[in-house]
Amino acid sequence: MPVILATDLIVYFIVASIIYFAFAARGEGAAAAAWRSLKKNRLALLCMAILGLYLFVALLDSVRYRDPVTGEDGAPVKTADGREVWSPQALSLLERSLSGMMTNTEKTYSAPFADKLFAKESIELPDGTTARDYPKLRHPGNHWLGTDKVGSDVLFTALKGVRTAIVIGAGTTLIIVPFAIFFGVMAGYYGGFIDDAVQYIYTTLASIPGVLLIVAFMLLFGTTGFQGGLITDSQLDFGVFIFNDRLFWLALILGITSWTDLCRLIRGETLKLRELEYVQASKAFGVRSPGIIYRHIVPNLMHLVLITFVLQFSGLVLAEAILSYIGIGVGPQMGSWGNMINTARLELSRDPVVWWNLLAAFVFMFGLVLPANIFGDAVRDALDPRLRYK
Amino acid sequence: MLNYIIRRILYAVPIIIGVNVLTAVLFFYVNTPEDMARKILGDKNVTPEAIENWKTDHGYDLPAFINTAEGGVRTLTQTIFYQKSVPLLWLDFGRSDRNNIDISGEIRTRMWPSLAISLPMFMAGLAVNLFLAMMLAYYRATYIDIWGVVAAVALMSVSTLFYIIGGQFILGKVLKLFPISGYDTGLDSLKFLVLPIIIGILASIGSGVRFYRTVFLEEINKDYVRTARAKGLTEGSVLFKHAMKNAMIPVLTNVVVSIPFLFYGSLILETFFAIPGLGNFTIDAIQAQDFAIVRSMVFLGSILYIAGLILTDISYTLVDPRVRFE
Numbered sequence: 001m002p003v004i005l006a007t008d009l010i011v012y013f014i015v016a017s018i019i020y021f022a023f024a025a026r027g028e029g030a031a032a033a034a035w036r037s038l039k040k041n042r043l044a045l046l047c048m049a050i051l052g053l054y055l056f057v058a059l060l061d062s063v064r065y066r067d068p069v070t071g072e073d074g075a076p077v078k079t080a081d082g083r084e085v086w087s088p089q090a091l092s093l094l095e096r097s098l099s100g101m102m103t104n105t106e107k108t109y110s111a112p113f114a115d116k117l118f119a120k121e122s123i124e125l126p127d128g129t130t131a132r133d134y135p136k137l138r139h140p141g142n143h144w145l146g147t148d149k150v151g152s153d154v155l156f157t158a159l160k161g162v163r164t165a166i167v168i169g170a171g172t173t174l175i176i177v178p179f180a181i182f183f184g185v186m187a188g189y190y191g192g193f194i195d196d197a198v199q200y201i202y203t204t205l206a207s208i209p210g211v212l213l214i215v216a217f218m219l220l221f222g223t224t225g226f227q228g229g230l231i232t233d234s235q236l237d238f239g240v241f242i243f244n245d246r247l248f249w250l251a252l253i254l255g256i257t258s259w260t261d262l263c264r265l266i267r268g269e270t271l272k273l274r275e276l277e278y279v280q281a282s283k284a285f286g287v288r289s290p291g292i293i294y295r296h297i298v299p300n301l302m303h304l305v306l307i308t309f310v311l312q313f314s315g316l317v318l319a320e321a322i323l324s325y326i327g328i329g330v331g332p333q334m335g336s337w338g339n340m341i342n343t344a345r346l347e348l349s350r351d352p353v354v355w356w357n358l359l360a361a362f363v364f365m366f367g368l369v370l371p372a373n374i375f376g377d378a379v380r381d382a383l384d385p386r387l388r389y390k
Numbered sequence: 391m392l393n394y395i396i397r398r399i400l401y402a403v404p405i406i407i408g409v410n411v412l413t414a415v416l417f418f419y420v421n422t423p424e425d426m427a428r429k430i431l432g433d434k435n436v437t438p439e440a441i442e443n444w445k446t447d448h449g450y451d452l453p454a455f456i457n458t459a460e461g462g463v464r465t466l467t468q469t470i471f472y473q474k475s476v477p478l479l480w481l482d483f484g485r486s487d488r489n490n491i492d493i494s495g496e497i498r499t500r501m502w503p504s505l506a507i508s509l510p511m512f513m514a515g516l517a518v519n520l521f522l523a524m525m526l527a528y529y530r531a532t533y534i535d536i537w538g539v540v541a542a543v544a545l546m547s548v549s550t551l552f553y554i555i556g557g558q559f560i561l562g563k564v565l566k567l568f569p570i571s572g573y574d575t576g577l578d579s580l581k582f583l584v585l586p587i588i589i590g591i592l593a594s595i596g597s598g599v600r601f602y603r604t605v606f607l608e609e610i611n612k613d614y615v616r617t618a619r620a621k622g623l624t625e626g627s628v629l630f631k632h633a634m635k636n637a638m639i640p641v642l643t644n645v646v647v648s649i650p651f652l653f654y655g656s657l658i659l660e661t662f663f664a665i666p667g668l669g670n671f672t673i674d675a676i677q678a679q680d681f682a683i684v685r686s687m688v689f690l691g692s693i694l695y696i697a698g699l700i701l702t703d704i705s706y707t708l709v710d711p712r713v714r715f716e
Binding site for chain 1: 404405408409412413416417420421543544546547548549550551552555558559563570654657658672673676677679681684685687688691692695696699
């Protein structure tokens with residue numbers, strides 16, 4: 001029985017758009033020209049491969065289904081009216097392929113590759129006496145990045161954070177692109193009152209400090225949605241979907257605070273395009289405005305969208321960590337590097353120091369944000385070298 | 391000039407009113423006073439009477455925007471919007487929901503600790519960023535420049551949280567150079583301020599250096615710089631006497647916008663270092679779900695941002711003679 005979260009749909013959509021761009025790059029259009037110049041940059045290709053790896057993990061973590069509940073004899077349990085009963089847990093492909101990592105928990109902290117627990121305990125020796133020593137792990141040597149305070153595998157927690165980061169980094173921009181294009185083109189193409197109104201809206205929104213607007217929205221809306229964990233029937237829409245997904249709200253809210261830059265860029269570019277000869281020519285031929293916008297304006301804005309998409313990615317991933325740290329990001333049951341940092345923030349002041357939690361979060365975040373930054377610059381240079389972001 | 395400033399301020403008025411209405415809609419209409427009361431009194435075991443009492447005590451017992459029970463002007467004035475949100479326009483922030491403290495007074499006392507870290511951080515950070523960016527521009531297209539940019543991109547890929555946690559660990563705990571966190575009054579506060587300031591600057595270096603370097607390089611590639619070189623001026627003189635001076639115009643406009651925000655302090659730095667500034671105040675209010683404080687801080691932040699934009703426009707007309715007061 002599949003379960004599809006609103007954010008799963010976003011991940012599918014990200015993958016679909018990338019496949020679309022891959023096909024577009026094989027043709028002869030602007031995408032192909034950009035790809036030819038990007039292909040020469042080996043570092044950018046390496047970064048693309050790393051980003052692809054992260055996206056693959058996120059995709060694996062976004063395909064989930066529920067198993068039927070089985071009785072003691074192994075046969076599926078049925079309700080009185082003959083319907084199958086589904087387990088309240090929808091495990092993703094990632095969780096299923098790493099099920100060993102997920103269930104092999106220890107009692108508390110253990111260092112990477114350790115075979116003993118990190119804290120001394122009273123152990124009963126075979127001869128009946130008790131001694132204080134480090135007890136043996138249940139799964140010695142299996143935790144490549146150690147275990148955290150409650151004994152779960154750190155590598156697994158960090159891998160679970162990948163999907164959250166990808167959804168926030170890429171999904172946020174995807175959600176807002178249609179709105180930014182619509183309002184930006186309207187303002188730039190029609191001018192006059194519409195332009196004034198759109199400019200007023202985005203100036204007002206932009207003048208509220210981003211973090212505080214997000215905080216306000218999350219305090220008001222973000223408390224109800226699905227936050228990971230067990231699924232109840234009341235959360236399901238049409239039996240398989242969960243639209244009330246806290247991570248989706250977070251992406252949407254981050255989008256509301258970040259669409260203004262893109263909208264402003266698109267408005268400016270539309271103002272410029274509107275005066276170009278081929279647009280004037282179509283006007284003279286009697287093509288209606290919607291036709292001109294669809295055929296001539298929007299396709300020429302796509303490079304701005306793509307550049308914004310890759311350049312905003314890293315900033316959004318970093319912002320998610322800070323929001324989760326403040327406690328208004330994703331829920332505590334959802335894997336997130338911000339949550340990892342939040343629970344581990346005092347571990348460096350322990351003695352001896354527990355360092356592997358923070359190191360794992362650091363390595364995973366750095367490993368995503370650094371390639372994203374380099375790749376973003378390369379894409380910008382390939383598409384529009386004149387465009388400079390602050 | 392005075393005319394220009396006045397007109398520029400008048401442009402800001404509709405935006406400030408827009409922010410005010412938007413926050414009011416968010417905090418009074420979407421999130422009703424009932425929700426607020428329930429969150430503050432605790433979700434379980436709250437009687438309707440207790441909620442009504444809380445609303446009366448805190449002035450939330452009125453309709454949100456239009457009071458149909460009253461006549462004339464009082465239809466609009468006897469509402470939560472007029473009583474709670476409109477006073478924000480003349481910076482009367484009222485009292486907090488939870489402990490009934492005077493928000494304006496709290497802002498006045500807490501802005502000094504905020505300023506004590508954000509002002510030196512801003513000045514020293516700007517100096518460091520500009521200096522490093524000038525170095526990279528001077529040695530452009532050499533290994534120093536290439537590796538400098540690589541380092542800058544790497545530095546900006548690290549989350550602020552790691553700068554803080556790592557800085558506290560290395561400089562505070564291992565090397566024991568500074569106290570890890572805390573605050574004191576007067577000159578004693580100095581030893582508490584150094585560590586957050588250093589960490590704040592470190593966290594800003596990556597993106598700052600990279601941005602200023604592009605600004606400088608753009609200026610260096612302009613025609614008048616080539617002319618200066620053709621005249622036979624030395625490289626140092628070309629860079630520092632001609633190019634840098636003009637590059638300061640975009641730098642200035644980029645910097646001025648953040649000056650009013652210095653009062654606001656930093657949300658994350660202040661909580662980690664237990665500095666009793668405005669950022670800390672805001673985070674506490676968020677965690678306590680005190681909506682009156684969050685609303686005040688949202689509005690204050692917007693006003694400071696708009697003030698920054700106005701200052702930017704004014705400074706632009708001052709330093710760039712090509713810009714006229716239209």
